[in-house]
Amino acid sequence: MPNPNDFAILFDASRCIGCKACQVACKQWNDLEAEKTENRGSYANPPRLTAHTWISMRYYEGLRPDGDPYFDFIRGSCMHCTHAPCVASCPTGAMAHREGGVVTVDEKTCIGCRFCVQACPYEAVHFDEAKGVVHKCTMCYDRISNGDQPACVKACPTDALTFGTYQEIRALAEERLRVLKERGYARANVYGLAELGGTHILYVLTEHPSQYDLPKAVREAEKRAATGWLSAGIAAAVLGAGLKFIVERREALKGGGQ
Amino acid sequence: MITVNFPNPIGEEHWGLWIVFYFFLAGATGGAYLLSVLFYGKDQGLVRRSALWAFLGVAVGAGLLVIDLGQPLRFLNLFLNGFHPASVMWLGSWFLVLAGAGLLWVYLRPTSRGVQQGVAVLVALVVGYTAVLLMQTAKPFWNASPLLPWLFLASAATAGGALLQLWYPHEKLSRLVTASALAEGAVLALHLIWTYPVATPGVLALLVGPLAWAFWGFVVVGWGLPLFLERRNVALAALLTLVGAFLLRYFVVMAGQV
Numbered sequence: 001m002p003n004p005n006d007f008a009i010l011f012d013a014s015r016c017i018g019c020k021a022c023q024v025a026c027k028q029w030n031d032l033e034a035e036k037t038e039n040r041g042s043y044a045n046p047p048r049l050t051a052h053t054w055i056s057m058r059y060y061e062g063l064r065p066d067g068d069p070y071f072d073f074i075r076g077s078c079m080h081c082t083h084a085p086c087v088a089s090c091p092t093g094a095m096a097h098r099e100g101g102v103v104t105v106d107e108k109t110c111i112g113c114r115f116c117v118q119a120c121p122y123e124a125v126h127f128d129e130a131k132g133v134v135h136k137c138t139m140c141y142d143r144i145s146n147g148d149q150p151a152c153v154k155a156c157p158t159d160a161l162t163f164g165t166y167q168e169i170r171a172l173a174e175e176r177l178r179v180l181k182e183r184g185y186a187r188a189n190v191y192g193l194a195e196l197g198g199t200h201i202l203y204v205l206t207e208h209p210s211q212y213d214l215p216k217a218v219r220e221a222e223k224r225a226a227t228g229w230l231s232a233g234i235a236a237a238v239l240g241a242g243l244k245f246i247v248e249r250r251e252a253l254k255g256g257g258q
Numbered sequence: 259m260i261t262v263n264f265p266n267p268i269g270e271e272h273w274g275l276w277i278v279f280y281f282f283l284a285g286a287t288g289g290a291y292l293l294s295v296l297f298y299g300k301d302q303g304l305v306r307r308s309a310l311w312a313f314l315g316v317a318v319g320a321g322l323l324v325i326d327l328g329q330p331l332r333f334l335n336l337f338l339n340g341f342h343p344a345s346v347m348w349l350g351s352w353f354l355v356l357a358g359a360g361l362l363w364v365y366l367r368p369t370s371r372g373v374q375q376g377v378a379v380l381v382a383l384v385v386g387y388t389a390v391l392l393m394q395t396a397k398p399f400w401n402a403s404p405l406l407p408w409l410f411l412a413s414a415a416t417a418g419g420a421l422l423q424l425w426y427p428h429e430k431l432s433r434l435v436t437a438s439a440l441a442e443g444a445v446l447a448l449h450l451i452w453t454y455p456v457a458t459p460g461v462l463a464l465l466v467g468p469l470a471w472a473f474w475g476f477v478v479v480g481w482g483l484p485l486f487l488e489r490r491n492v493a494l495a496a497l498l499t500l501v502g503a504f505l506l507r508y509f510v511v512m513a514g515q516v
């Protein structure tokens with residue numbers, strides 16, 4: 001669980017109009033270079049996060065089984081996980097939690113091994129080929145540690161984004177969930193409470209998380225590694241003993257037969 | 259800042275050919291040392307010669323890892339920047355250094371069998387951690403089954419045995435290589451079946467997609483053919499097995515990043 005006084009952001013999908021003000025504000029404040037994009041038949045552009053795009057709106061449209069059209073959006077970015085796989089996997093400590101539970105990379109320490117890129121379940125951290133280090137969302141650490149809001153939150157015209165302490169944000173998320181359920185959004189839910197020790201970005205969603213390509217039941221990197229070490233230990237013992245048995249027993253049998 | 263660009267068929271951010279070469283070198287030469295200690299402990303000449311090979315494999319492999327970094331000159335951050343045992347890469351870096359030093363010692367000085375077995379444990383950790391490293395990521399083809407360490411260890415035994423066979427075509431080695439190749443094939447099949455539901459794109463890329471050449475190349479040329487040739491032409495079988503060990507690591511590393 002994040003600390004009640006940690007920094008946190010709520011994204012409320014029921015209020016989002018998909019305008020990308022947050023995506024643009026992030027680029028501007030963090031001075032992120034423009035990227036060449038192409039029309040892929042979706043508003044989502046660029047289609048995924050990169051070293052130079054730290055927020056990317058994703059869009060899901062189509063027809064429900066009952067023929068009702070749907071058009072759902074979500075703000076894709078780093079979730080600032082409490083048990084963050086990127087932090088656990090980083091071999092240099094460059095990726096670490098800062099005050100307030102925010103996860104950032106120290107670009108002067110990062111060696112560019114890209115282990116964090118492989119470890120993040122949200123594909124939120126990426127490699128900058130020109131600089132040889134990784135970049136990702138900082139929750140505008142420069143702004144929030146000076147008492148300001150993150151640039152994305154400030155830019156949102158519909159209050160779909162709210163910034164505050166974890167305690168406030170969580171209470172707000174639960175309140176919004178209650179209201180949505182009352183209004184008949186049967187599948188409404190809050191995402192980020194159970195994932196990876198609780199994330200510092202919470203989502204209020206009107207549909208099941210899988211509708212937004214969000215992973216459920218994400219395993220922590222420490223647990224994945226523990227399974228790996230255990231399996232490797234058993235494998236070494238079984239394979240070593242097995243080979244020894246097969247090869248040397250045959251030899252002994254042969255010797256006995258002579 | 260210095261960055262080194264390297265040939266990588268799937269983009270600089272991904273783990274590419276340098277990593278595959280490293281996995282191959284560490285697996286094959288490490289496997290040869292492990293087999294020589296486990297099965298030929300009485301033949302000190304063989305143990306010391308395979309220690310030299312494994313030392314070279316580990317040293318060249320470590321060099322490839324450094325080249326692969328986005329910031330190669332900062333590689334010392336792996337060792338001097340604190341204690342990060344949750345990171346399989348941090349642990350692996352230490353295993354590499356310790357195993358390298360141990361192997362050099364075994365090669366240069368007459369050592370007791372206890373020392374040689376202790377170094378074998380370090381070498382097994384080097385061979386095994388590469389699989390645990392992949393398991394710590396968020397990529398389903400690597401982490402959805404616990405079998406990757408089994409696959410890498412079995413393949414190290416097969417490839418290590420083949421390496422020894424090249425200048426020591428001993429009957430016991432043929433049995434060893436055959437047994438471990440059969441285990442390796444079974445583990446690979448099981449891994450594909452196990453991960454198919456969650457890593458469908460990766461598995462399909464291997465079976466019928468862009469990685470099919472490497473996968474079927476391994477199955478036919480690097481695994482099936484050597485099994486068939488084992489009793490007919492040991493040298494050719496051993497060479498093909500080594501090609502197979504490379505292809506195996508190539509397609510495992512690539513399929514995780516499809």
Ligand code: SF4
Binds near residue numbers: 080081084
């Ligand atoms: S979302 Fe990814 S990059 Fe962000 S803290 Fe979690 S693991 Fe790290």
Ligand code: SF4
Binds near residue numbers: 089114116
């Ligand atoms: S790329 Fe940098 S931040 Fe990411 S794991 Fe490696 S050293 Fe840590």
